[in-house]
Amino acid sequence: MAEFDERSGVVECKTPWGCWYQTVDEIVAEVTLEPGTKAKEIKCKLSGKKLTAVVRGKEIVNGTVAGNVVTDDFLWTVEDNKLLRIVITKSDRTGRDCWQSLLQGQYPADPQVYDNMEKKLTMERVQRENPGLNFADAEITGNYHGGGPQWDT
Template sequence: MSAHFEEKSGVVPCKTSWGSWYQTMDEVFIEVNVPQGTSAKEVQCRLGSRDIELHVRGKQIFKGKLFDTTVSDEATWTLEDKCLIQIVLMKTNREAGNCWSSLLQGEYGADAWVQDQMQRKLTLERFQRENPGFDFSGAEISGNYTGGGPDFSHLQK
């Protein structure tokens, strides 16, 4: 069985004071470092289609409007090893051109280099989906990849 594209190609994380977030064409992943020994009862997490809120041990970690919309009933959070909260959000717009530049509107933004690397990765992921017989996980991309890269849909196969 072959691994998913993001498992083979790695992730492009956007580091924050509380952890990091990264994305694929379909999902946004949030990893929050919490004090060792944190229990699920000490975590309050609200995942909406346009907003998110996370409190741990009564302290607000983040709260605000998401960069773009998500499918709220497909969002999940888990507490791993009592020290890491993992949140998975399903993007509503699952096109390669929908590369989030920040987690929240105006907060936790990717710097220019990280944003560029995220867009490159989403473009390669799109190419992988369009060409399932090829492995793009170690590929490099240059040229016009902003907005999901060139559109080849008009070409005949």
């Protein structure tokens, strides 16, 4: 069984252009860019629930985000001229809102990746709700979709 520690990293969903992942608070899309790409060559926008990213005139991402978001809390950055990172804030930050895909009908997580995403978010939520407890050796086991997690410590 995989361990789910808040500091252990993220559960990525691979895409043709890179990957996306989520935390309790955010959805993050990472687009692999041609080395040397400058921020001025990128147009990235979140309007309502519509997300678009165009790099050097080529549309990379275009669609309706799969969950509810805070449209005023949207950020994109170019890192080392080779990575576009798009950060979208979820409107439900309770840890109970696990997205199955980045955009409606696009870039879905396969069942195993989605199950791991749900487990990761559940562990983050439980750690947030119980800040004094040590969850370093905790695991979530069993069929998560079948009524919730079982805890092994």
